[in-house]
Amino acid sequence: MSHQDHQLDPALARGLTMPRMSRRELFRYAGVGVGALGLSALLEACGTKGVTSSGSSAQASAGVGSQEWWAKQTLHHQLNFANWPYYIDTAHGKHPSIEQFQQKTGIQVNYTEPIDDNVTFYQSKLRPVLQAGQPTGYDIVVLTNNDWPLSQMMELGWLIPLNHEMMKNFDQYASHLVKDPTWDPGNKYTMAWQSGYTCLGYNTKYVKEPVTSVQILWDEKYAGKIGMFANAGELGSIGLLALGIDPATSTPDDWKKAADKLQQQKDAGIVRSYYDQDYIKALKNEDIWISQVWSGDVFQAATYQGYPQLKIAIPDEGAMFWTDNMCIPLLAENPLDAMTYMDYVYDPQVQALIEDYNAYVCPVPAAKEIIAKQLKDPTVANSPTVFPDAHMQSLSRNYYQFKNNEELTEWNNLFVPIFQ
Amino acid sequence: MEQPVRSDLPVAERKGARLGRRLAPYLLGAPASLWLALFFVVPMFTMLSLSLQTCDPVTLACRLTWHVGEFPQAVGEFHAYFLRSIQYGGAATVIDLVVAFPLAYWIAFRARRKSFFLLMLLLPFFVSFVIRTLTWQFILSDQGLILGTLKNLHLLPQDFHVLATGWAVTAGIAYNFLPFTALPLYVALERIDPRVLEAAADLYASRSMAFLRVTLPLAIPGIFAAFLLTFVPAVGDFVNATILGGTSNLMVGNIIQNKFLLFTDYPAASALSAILMAVLLVGIALYSRVLGSRTIEEYV
Numbered sequence: 001m002s003h004q005d006h007q008l009d010p011a012l013a014r015g016l017t018m019p020r021m022s023r024r025e026l027f028r029y030a031g032v033g034v035g036a037l038g039l040s041a042l043l044e045a046c047g048t049k050g051v052t053s054s055g056s057s058a059q060a061s062a063g064v065g066s067q068e069w070w071a072k073q074t075l076h077h078q079l080n081f082a083n084w085p086y087y088i089d090t091a092h093g094k095h096p097s098i099e100q101f102q103q104k105t106g107i108q109v110n111y112t113e114p115i116d117d118n119v120t121f122y123q124s125k126l127r128p129v130l131q132a133g134q135p136t137g138y139d140i141v142v143l144t145n146n147d148w149p150l151s152q153m154m155e156l157g158w159l160i161p162l163n164h165e166m167m168k169n170f171d172q173y174a175s176h177l178v179k180d181p182t183w184d185p186g187n188k189y190t191m192a193w194q195s196g197y198t199c200l201g202y203n204t205k206y207v208k209e210p211v212t213s214v215q216i217l218w219d220e221k222y223a224g225k226i227g228m229f230a231n232a233g234e235l236g237s238i239g240l241l242a243l244g245i246d247p248a249t250s251t252p253d254d255w256k257k258a259a260d261k262l263q264q265q266k267d268a269g270i271v272r273s274y275y276d277q278d279y280i281k282a283l284k285n286e287d288i289w290i291s292q293v294w295s296g297d298v299f300q301a302a303t304y305q306g307y308p309q310l311k312i313a314i315p316d317e318g319a320m321f322w323t324d325n326m327c328i329p330l331l332a333e334n335p336l337d338a339m340t341y342m343d344y345v346y347d348p349q350v351q352a353l354i355e356d357y358n359a360y361v362c363p364v365p366a367a368k369e370i371i372a373k374q375l376k377d378p379t380v381a382n383s384p385t386v387f388p389d390a391h392m393q394s395l396s397r398n399y400y401q402f403k404n405n406e407e408l409t410e411w412n413n414l415f416v417p418i419f420q
Numbered sequence: 421m422e423q424p425v426r427s428d429l430p431v432a433e434r435k436g437a438r439l440g441r442r443l444a445p446y447l448l449g450a451p452a453s454l455w456l457a458l459f460f461v462v463p464m465f466t467m468l469s470l471s472l473q474t475c476d477p478v479t480l481a482c483r484l485t486w487h488v489g490e491f492p493q494a495v496g497e498f499h500a501y502f503l504r505s506i507q508y509g510g511a512a513t514v515i516d517l518v519v520a521f522p523l524a525y526w527i528a529f530r531a532r533r534k535s536f537f538l539l540m541l542l543l544p545f546f547v548s549f550v551i552r553t554l555t556w557q558f559i560l561s562d563q564g565l566i567l568g569t570l571k572n573l574h575l576l577p578q579d580f581h582v583l584a585t586g587w588a589v590t591a592g593i594a595y596n597f598l599p600f601t602a603l604p605l606y607v608a609l610e611r612i613d614p615r616v617l618e619a620a621a622d623l624y625a626s627r628s629m630a631f632l633r634v635t636l637p638l639a640i641p642g643i644f645a646a647f648l649l650t651f652v653p654a655v656g657d658f659v660n661a662t663i664l665g666g667t668s669n670l671m672v673g674n675i676i677q678n679k680f681l682l683f684t685d686y687p688a689a690s691a692l693s694a695i696l697m698a699v700l701l702v703g704i705a706l707y708s709r710v711l712g713s714r715t716i717e718e719y720v
Contacts (some may be wrong), residue, residue: 120681131480191616224579272584273666285561287583405477412683420670420678 064330065161077338078108079337082125082138084324085113085277086300087194089357097353107337115142116277117231122149126329130158135331139338142193145183146233146322146399148408150190153329159189160328166339167191169346177388178323178363182398190325191342194296194354197312197385197396198234199319201283201293206311211313214242218291224268225365227282227291229261230274231416234320235262237399238292239415241317247397252410257277259414266418274419283310295319295385296360303359303379312385314395321361321396356380362387471690480684490691498675498692502699505671508586509655512593516601516650517643519594524605524642525635528612538606541599553663555591560588562666584666592660600649608642609635644708654702672696 063069088095088111098109105287115121119291129136143150153159165289170179170191178192202211206225209216217226217238229235237247239258241262250258265271280297282288284307293312301307326345328338344350346363355362356377362368365387372381384392402408471490475482495502527537544552559565560582572574582588612635620630658673672692679689 123681124686127480185692224581224584271667276662278663281557282561286563287561287581409477416678416682419667420675 009106029247065163065166067163068392070163070165070336073336074117075107075336075340076334077106077337078110078387079140079334079341080110080112080138081140081341082112082114082121082295083142083193084115087113087142087324087358089353097345097350100350101341105340105344107340109341118144118147118149124154126153126158130330133331135333136329138329139332139334139344140326141329142324142326142327143190144324145181146320148402150325150327151183153327153339154184154189158330160330160332160335161188162191162328162342163339167343167346169343171353173346173348173364173366175363175365176362177321177393178244181323181325183401184325188228190327191346193324194358195321195323195363197295197314197321197361198237198292199295199321199385200290200313200315202290202311202313203283204311206286206289210289211311212316214238214317215313216362217292218242218265218270220268220270222290223268224272225287225289226270226272227275227279227288228265228271228419229279229292230419231417232412233399234292235274235400235419236411236415237320237397241315241320241397244317246318246397247320247400250400252407255411255414259418262415262418263310294360296358299359299380299383299385300357314385315390316395318395318397321398359383359386361385431628467693468688469690470686471694473687475684475686477684480686482686487687490687491695494688494691494695498672501672501675502696504586504669505655505673505696506699506703507659508590508593508661508671509651511590511649512597512654513601513651515590515594516598517605517646520598520602520605520646521639521643524602524609527531528606528609529614534610541602548653549596550659550663553596553659556588556592556595557663565575583664584669586665586669587668588664589660589671591666593654593657596660597650597654600653601646604645604649605639605642608639608645612638647707648704652704655700658694 018238067368089097095111098111101107102109114125118371122143126136126141145154164187167187170187174192177195180186181192184190200211200214200216206217207222216222217228228238236255236258239262240247240250240254242261243254243257245254245258273282275291278291279288279291280301283291283293283298284301295312298310298312302310302312326342328335332338345354346365348366348370351362351364352367352375355364355367356371356375359380368381368387371377380386388396400411402411464603469480469484472484472486472488473482474485474487527534527541531537560567562568562581562583563571567576567582569579571578571580616634616638617630620634625633655671656673658671658677661669661671661674676689676692676696679685679692
């Protein structure tokens with residue numbers, strides 16, 4: 001079996017193993033004599049304590065993230081890094097870029113891949129722990145700008161402001177696409193890990209025509225062979241693109257029209273299924289012929305995993321551009337080690353290693369030369385979805401930024417019933 | 421050798437011994453009771469309580485407001501998912517009973533090396549539930565081992581597919597829960613004294629008559645337990661629907677999962693769970709009435 005074959009959907013695994021109730025709550029009331037309480041009192045006792053009005057119950061020392069605070073931090077020579085699966089250079093079960101980092105700095109990296117979805121990761125591993133005022137056990141987590149957990153963590157003060165004196169590589173080499181971005185002005189809390197496009201992927205064995213428009217997802221010719229994302233943000237955005245509307249400037253009226261358009265696609269039996277990360281498996285197995293995809297997944301499958309018939313298409317209507325961001329959760333035990341690492345990956349030599357495997361959108365343009373000349377991989381170096389040219393950048397579309405929780409709820413209420 | 425009864429022991433000590441004997445069942449039962457209280461009663465009441473609370477969407481602070489609106493809304497919005505879950509779970513349970521009964525019967529009465537076949541039955545459990553289901557996704561894929569071959573031989577139309585249908589979900593559930601059905605049946609059948617079957621033969625019962633009048637009634641506790649152990653988790657399953665289902669095969673478990681994880685709508689999720697539990701309890705109570713007038717104790 002190739003390594004992709006036993007990739008079980010981590011969201012599922014997490015769903016299966018995660019307690020439905022917070023464990024903390026269970027133990028809080030464990031000592032209460034069940035029989036001694038009347039039903040009503042018992043039900044009352046089970047209330048959950050939310051975050052306090054000050055925003056967060058994670059106990060942070062004053063001035064966290066300030067220059068004085070950073071000056072007091074010391075290296076612990078260890079680092080816990082939580083990332084998404086298959087998202088770093090890997091050779092023979094090891095990660096060369098991390099090996100080099102460990103040799104160079106003496107910092108031992110505990111690299112794990114627990115993140116499969118922003119919301120589930122946040123709800124299960126970050127929010128409950130931070131709400132209890134405990135460290136999460138991670139020094140770096142990677143969260144996407146197109147989903148709400150990242151902005152909520154900023155709002156609640158659950159991220160440590162970065163030490164800008166330790167961002168030499170970043171300042172020198174970071175692409176303008178990820179420097180001072182709209183979702184984190186001045187890179188106060190985050191540095192990009194990778195960016196990417198949510199675009200179309202298709203199997204050239206079955207789809208002979210050129211794929212130039214998202215309208216192909218509504219083509220009855222491919223009924224039952226089309227995959228869509230079980231993700232309200234992605235689904236709604238592509239519905240808007242199909243109507244010729246830029247998601248970033250869309251209105252709730254547009255959202256309703258997009259939801260109708262997507263419902264019609266479902267009712268006509270065109271969609272085979274709404275997928276999580278496992279869409280790529282369905283695409284490889286030829287269960288679906290065209291799908292919403294993340295650019296890097298298809299690139300990896302086509303280039304390294306023996307599926308050259310799979311291709312990416314950037315439709316004329318545009319493709320959604322997102323960025324995964326490294327950030328340091330509050331109460332992280334090794335913040336200085338984390339900063340050291342985060343800036344290390346902006347070294348073009350290091351980034352070239354990572355990018356040559358990932359093939360998402362590279363945050364360091366200078367890595368292009370190294371991938372082409374030293375690593376001798378022109379496929380990656382010349383790919384417009386890795387190092388976007390001007391045309392590609394003109395097709396990049398941004399996600400709608402929700403102004404408040406009501407908007408988010410409205411969006412979800414429109415698009416979730418479609419895939420649920 | 422028999423010890424003479426000692427009558428010289430002080431009375432007080434014997435009283436203590438009697439007290440110990442009276443307490444023994446409670447002490448023995450304490451760990452299980454504590455376990456049940458901690459891990460069943462407390463979570464269940466937490467769930468019921470949550471279904472009556474109102475939560476702030478951002479801070480997740482919940483207060484008990486006795487707001488019962490979640491219940492009618494859950495039924496109104498998701499009744500189709502409840503029905504579908506019962507349909508898939510019920511069909512899978514029936515398939516499992518039909519498949520498992522002859523299997524258990526054969527192992528109990530005919531097999532030479534029972535433990536070997538029981539091990540075979542349990543072997544899939546050594547592989548994770550999710551991986552097993554994903555393997556079926558691979559085997560049943562449209563151009564995979566089976567369907568691809570049959571399509572190449574023109575025995576099946578090109579657009580035929582099993583995945584993304586209710587059939588795939590039902591079959592997946594039936595496959596995954598088969599050992600839960602087979603084991604209780606085996607235990608019940610294995611306990612049957614072969615001599616009662618000989619007696620039936622001596623009394624001129626034909627083989628089929630002996631099966632219907634002796635074996636089957638004696639197996640009823642096993643059938644009941646097998647049904648419970650299969651049907652209840654099958655109805656609440658959401659993994660098979662996610663991996664093997666299509667756009668209109670999601671079950672109520674999927675909705676509950678989404679409500680909890682994606683929306684953190686704890687009250688709605690709890691209400692859905694409570695309704696599912698109530699529906700199952702009522703169904704099981706009816707079922708036990710139908711299957712006989714015996715008490716539950718006699719079955720278990």
